Structure formats: C-alpha cells, structure tokens
Amino acid sequence: MSTTSPTKPGGPPRIVDPQTIDALTAVINGTVLTPSTDGYETARRVWNGMIDKHPALIVRCSGRSDVVHAVRFARQHDLLISIRGGAHSAAGHGTCDGGIVIDLSPMKGVRVDPRSKIAHAQAGLTWSEFDAETQVFGLATTGGTVSNTGISGLTLGGGLGWLMGKHGLTCDNVLSFDIVNAEGDVITASPESHPDLYWALRGGGGNFGIVTSFEFQLHEISQVIGGSIVYPMSAARDMLRFYRDIAADPPDELEINAGLSTTPDGDPVCALMLGYNGDIAHGEDLIRPLREFGNPLLDSARPRSYGARQHLMDEMVPYGPRRYWKSGLVREITDDLIDVLVDRGSRLISPLTRVPMFNFHGAAARVDPGDTAFVHRAHQWDLGIVSQWLDPAEDDRQVAWTREFWSELEPFAGNIVYINHVAGDEPDRVRTAFGDNFERLRQIKAKYDPTNAFRLNHNIPVS
Numbered sequence: 001m002s003t004t005s006p007t008k009p010g011g012p013p014r015i016v017d018p019q020t021i022d023a024l025t026a027v028i029n030g031t032v033l034t035p036s037t038d039g040y041e042t043a044r045r046v047w048n049g050m051i052d053k054h055p056a057l058i059v060r061c062s063g064r065s066d067v068v069h070a071v072r073f074a075r076q077h078d079l080l081i082s083i084r085g086g087a088h089s090a091a092g093h094g095t096c097d098g099g100i101v102i103d104l105s106p107m108k109g110v111r112v113d114p115r116s117k118i119a120h121a122q123a124g125l126t127w128s129e130f131d132a133e134t135q136v137f138g139l140a141t142t143g144g145t146v147s148n149t150g151i152s153g154l155t156l157g158g159g160l161g162w163l164m165g166k167h168g169l170t171c172d173n174v175l176s177f178d179i180v181n182a183e184g185d186v187i188t189a190s191p192e193s194h195p196d197l198y199w200a201l202r203g204g205g206g207n208f209g210i211v212t213s214f215e216f217q218l219h220e221i222s223q224v225i226g227g228s229i230v231y232p233m234s235a236a237r238d239m240l241r242f243y244r245d246i247a248a249d250p251p252d253e254l255e256i257n258a259g260l261s262t263t264p265d266g267d268p269v270c271a272l273m274l275g276y277n278g279d280i281a282h283g284e285d286l287i288r289p290l291r292e293f294g295n296p297l298l299d300s301a302r303p304r305s306y307g308a309r310q311h312l313m314d315e316m317v318p319y320g321p322r323r324y325w326k327s328g329l330v331r332e333i334t335d336d337l338i339d340v341l342v343d344r345g346s347r348l349i350s351p352l353t354r355v356p357m358f359n360f361h362g363a364a365a366r367v368d369p370g371d372t373a374f375v376h377r378a379h380q381w382d383l384g385i386v387s388q389w390l391d392p393a394e395d396d397r398q399v400a401w402t403r404e405f406w407s408e409l410e411p412f413a414g415n416i417v418y419i420n421h422v423a424g425d426e427p428d429r430v431r432t433a434f435g436d437n438f439e440r441l442r443q444i445k446a447k448y449d450p451t452n453a454f455r456l457n458h459n460i461p462v463s
C-alpha cells in the first residue's frame with residue numbers, strides 16, 4: 001500500500017511507494033510503522049485526546065543513526081516532519097496527517113557521572129525515567145512537574161519545575177546538545193561548538209533540528225517537602241490573597257504554586273501545591289503559616305523523596321482525555337485577577353479541568369533575558385487553564401468556555417506566554433513568547449533550517 005503526505009499545507013499529496021518505505025526500513029534499527037502495520041494505531045496517539053492524526057510513516061528510532069536516516073529520507077521525499085519525544089505537546093505537534101513522525105521515545109539511555117554530577121540523557125526519556133537513574137546517586141536537575149512528560153520538548157522550550165527557584169529552568173542546566181540538523185548531519189551545540197545554536201536551543205523549542213541527547217548539570221537533592229494544602233472554594237478569595245503575600249518574595253528553596261480544581265466528589269476547591277528543597281526543619285517552619293491558615297480540607301505536604309514528589313501531580317493530567325489549553329505569564333496577582341479566578345473556579349464546567357498558577361522565581365528569574373532564548377526572566381506566575389473532558393460531543397462547548405474564561409484572564413497576562421504553553425491555534429503568540437529574542441532566533445533558524453523543514457512546532461518563520 002502506498003502512503004501519502006501533504007508536502008505543505010494545501011499542497012499536493014506526495015506518494016511514498018512501498019519500495020521506498022522498504023528501503024528506509026532496511027537501514028533503520030528501530031521500527032518503521034505504516035497505517036497497515038501492527039502497532040500503528042497505538043503509536044499514532046499522543047497525550048491530548050483531541051488530536052487524531054494519521055501520519056504516513058512513524059519511525060520509532062532506536063538511536064542517532066535512525067534519526068539521521070529518517071531526516072534524510074524525509075528531506076529526500078519532501079515529507080512533513082513531526083518530532084516526538086514524550087508526546088505531551090498540547091498542540092499535538094508530536095504527530096501529523098500524512099507526514100513522517102520521527103519518534104524518539106525508544107531512545108532511553110542515561111549515563112550519570114556522580115563525580116562531575118553530569119548526566120548524558122537520550123531524547124526519548126520521560127522525567128520519571130530520567131529521575132530514576134539520577135536519583136540512584138541522590139542527584140537531580142530541574143524537571144517537569146508531571147513525571148511522564150518528555151525531557152526533550154520540555155527542556156527545549158525552557159522547563160519549569162519544582163527546582164527552578166534553586167537551580168533555574170531545565171534549559172539553564174543543559175551543558176550541551178547533540179543534534180541532527182536539517183541536512184541529516186550530526187552536530188554538537190555547546191558554549192564552544194555552535195554557540196549560537198546552543199543559545200537558541202535553550203528556550204527556542206524544536207525549530208532547529210532533532211536533539212538526540214542532552215548533557216545536564218545535576219545537583220544533590222534527595223529528601224524534599226512536597227504535597228498540597230486544599231481549601232474549600234468558599235475560602236479561595238482569602239487564601240489567594242494570603243498566598244500572594246507569601247509568594248511575593250519566596251526563598252529560592254521554596255516552591256509555592258496555587259490552583260483551582262474539583263474534588264472527586266464534585267466540589268470546587270482551591271489548593272496550594274508546595275515544595276521545599278533544602279533543610280527539612282527549616283522548610284517545615286516556612287510552610288507552617290500556610291498550614292495554619294483557615295480550615296484546610298486536606299494537608300498532604302510532608303517530607304518525601306524527590307522521586308516521589310515528581311509523581312504527585314500525575315493523576316491530575318492523565319494520558320488520553322480531550323484537552324484545550326490557554327496560558328499566560330502574570331507579573332502580579334491583583335484583587336481583580338483573584339475575583340475572576342474565584343468566580344470562574346466556582347463553576348468549572350468539567351470536573352477534570354485544572355487552573356494552575358506556577359510561581360516563577362529565584363534562580364530562574366535571575367538569568368539575563370538575553371543569555372538564553374527563554375526571554376521572560378522575572379518574578380511571575382505561569383497561569384493556565386487546562387480544560388479536560390472525556391466526551392467528544394462536549395468539544396465545542398469546552399473550547400468555547402475556555403476561550404471565554406481566557407478572555408477574562410488575558411488582560412492580566414499582557415499577552416506574555418511561555419512557548420511550551422502556547423495553544424495550537426495561537427501562531428500569532430509565538431513572537432510574543434520570544435519577545436526581544438525573536439529576531440536573533442529568526443536569524444539562527446535561517447542559518448540552521450533555511451527551508452523550515454522543522455515547521456511542525458511553535459514555528460519561528462525563516463523570513
């Protein structure tokens with residue numbers, strides 16, 4: 001059976017004939033899947049259940065040579081390229097209709113050197129898999145807050161997580177990248193080798209090539225405090241004002257995030273999601289006022305292993321439900337913003353929907369905005385609406401509700417957004433996501449990917 005690929009949006013489909021696919025299969029050590037192969041149906045799916053696409057080919061790469069062959073094949077046959085790490089792109093960039101998915105998820109090697117505290121990690125790892133290997137030595141680097149997110153997409157966009165106050169964003173901890181460029185050549189990006197690319201890969205997303213491995217700086221961390229303090233929605237207004245004061249200037253070791261959601265019994269609630277990365281007794285002292293505020297419904301904040309804390313939020317955003325996501329970076333939590341949050345949070349239309357606010361501070365905020373591609377270096381909150389539901393018949397209603405809610409929140413964010421949280425229908429926000437770094441990124445994109453072969457992403461246009 002031949003498979004087809006639209007070369008460009010609206011362009012004529014390109015036929016990939018069986019002999020050509022056989023030739024690719026012969027050089028790939030991993031697996032090449034087509035719509036007629038076992039495993040294709042599972043492999044085409046991604047985290048967001050709203051995304052239902054049918055690629056012509058899925059190349060499940062077992063190593064760097066597979067990535068090289070896949071890129072050269074895609075270029076030779078003018079196929080639309082989708083890069084997939086952990087498949088968590090809410091916009092669904094990890095798959096496509098009619099093109100080739102270069103799936104790195106089988107590439108899970110990690111080598112940790114406990115003396116230099118450096119990890120070399122292949123691009124298909126999730127944070128859970130990465131953490132398991134580094135925690136053997138009591139080491140970690142800033143990783144995502146949900147353990148099955150891929151290390152690749154998260155790191156390339158910046159990387160917000162429980163260690164960012166103390167150790168910066170994930171991208172701030174990358175020492176070098178191995179990357180397959182648009183020609184299918186292997187290069188290393190580091191302060192010494194292709195420094196312009198090294199700069200762009202720390203926040204510029206998947207625009208410049210396919211990263212096959214990362215060299216991460218690790219830090220000693222094993223026992224931490226983690227957990228949530230949950231309040232009824234009736235206490236939300238007072239709690240968020242109190243939270244605002246505590247989160248105004250937190251020590252680097254303290255992570256205090258807030259969020260709105262619904263209990264399994266259907267009651268709207270407001271929660272503080274806490275982390276402390278330092279002396280446990282000192283951390284307990286710092287969070288005591290939060291515990292003593294009002295009458296919490298639940299308090300699960302306690303000492304845990306770092307690895308256990310990395311799983312605490314997994315159940316809130318499971319694989320599979322349908323999603324629509326809106327987000328922005330907010331510099332100040334005003335009374336008016338709290339009023340909007342409490343009003344909407346009291347009447348969420350899906351019990352699965354979450355409204356998280358991640359406090360961005362400390363080491364992550366102290367980096368100069370021009371030092372890496374991630375430009376938004378300030379004390380702020382990453383505020384999002386993660387709408388989630390199960391019934392496809394609800395799609396229009398849920399999306400409309402999210403847009404309406406966002407229209408009320410957007411004035412507080414001033415259109416500033418984290419690139420990894422840009423929605424699939426917001427290409428006009430890519431420029432603001434990169435702010436003053438956009439023009440430099442555009443020049444680097446033009447140098448390393450002049451024909452925009454890697455365009456299925458939050459795309460930096462070449463011209």
Ligand SMILES: Cc1cc2nc3c(=O)[nH]c(=O)nc-3n(C[C@H](O)[C@H](O)[C@H](O)COP(=O)(O)OP(=O)(O)OC[C@H]3O[C@@H](n4cnc5c(N)ncnc54)[C@H](O)[C@@H]3O)c2cc1C
Nearest residue numbers: 085086087088089093094145150152153154160206211457
């Ligand atoms: C449940 C959930 C929790 C999240 N939590 C956080 C969080 O705590 N902190 C945070 O900062 N972000 C978070 N995010 C956002 C996350 O950073 C992005 O969705 C990110 O793109 C996911 O990376 P991935 O590899 O899993 O995704 P994929 O869908 O596999 O990839 C997304 C895109 O990243 C690029 N990409 C992926 N791998 C490569 C590669 N090897 N080389 C080049 N480009 C590549 C491609 O453009 C690709 O389309 C979360 C997302 C979800 C869905």
